[in-house]
Amino acid sequence: MAADRRTVIMEAAARLIARRGVRGLRIEELAAEAGVSNGLIYYHFKDRAGVLRATLEFINDRAERYTADRVAAEHRTDPRSVLEQTLLLEFQDTAEVRENSTAWGELRASAMFDALLRTELAEATHVWDGEVADLITAVLPAAPAWRALEAAQRLTALLEGLSGRWLSEGLTLDHARTLILAAIEAELSHLDSA
Amino acid sequence: MAADRRTVIMEAAARLIARRGVRGLRIEELAAEAGVSNGLIYYHFKDRAGVLRATLEFINDRAERYTADRVAAEHRTDPRSVLEQTLLLEFQDTAEVRENSTAWGELRASAMFDALLRTELAEATHVWDGEVADLITAVLPAAPAWRALEAAQRLTALLEGLSGRWLSEGLTLDHARTLILAAIEAELSHLDSA
DNA sequence: GTCTATAAAGCGATAGAC
């Protein structure tokens, strides 16, 4: 687990992206943050785009890992709790979650002006929506699949909206958590009564 | 109403921000788009940050104007329709709405890395949430004010999330509209039964 | 107020030594 230079650089990049954004990332600053030379970054990643690609992948893997861990840890509890915990996972004040959420927001913002990112982003969103839809179906097996999917889309889109507010204007984590829990309640009861 | 150069520049900036993002805005490109010289921009706006500040304010005013107009035009119909129409306003494929939504998304993204923008953004968000809360109260006068406000916060945050998806990955306008209408239905019925 | 020309800075990328 002794972090090689390549990993050190990606970790530093993740921190800097959270602090300055994807488009604010400077190679020289990254070198300083990682404690390596300017040239080494080009040696390992070829160019700036390579740094970004590797780092976003790195961040994504990390996010999948903590999500999977947490959901696995919760698997004994009831489906409703699993759904709630999964969505609440994105609202924690840890460096890792902050970095992940920021990077995700940056990815979305960048995709508005970069056609290449769009496909990849749409794919990831689609997978995420499907996972949440499955969790909803576990809570309410009687609900039609398309309804569960639409509810999932609303919840994940809401989550992104709340995440943006959390990171940009200090909507408190507590309030964000309250709002997402209430939304789950509203969606489930509406789904149940349909 | 003959647009002075200053306004022409801000309009051009709005178009360019929608196309390239806040952080992709180049002074030289802006000059070309506006049909003026490089130097004139500095004469009117002092520096790049000044251009951004003025343009974001300009866009915000424009958005408030069209929202106000539309809501006023709808004032004869029932409160529920006014609420729906107000939120659906943000999902139209017109240059103005696209520019506004893109700029708003950019503003949020930028605010994550720029403390100066945060206050202004929080203020605008707060006003917008309050307006939506008022519309909800008009539909369900019996609902406690704090519940109406929280429902409004969820709806506006959802709207931002959906808007981001619309602009970044081609979530269709139709689907976005369907989802926001269903969310209104879920929130109102949940609020009504509480 | 508006333009042209240019200085100054920032930043990505490469070369070459060790």
Added chain:
DNA sequence: GTCTATCGCTTTATAGAC
């Protein structure tokens, strides 16, 4: 693999003429 030094393009910003 890693560092130092530097090149060259891009972009912001200013000076000065009209």
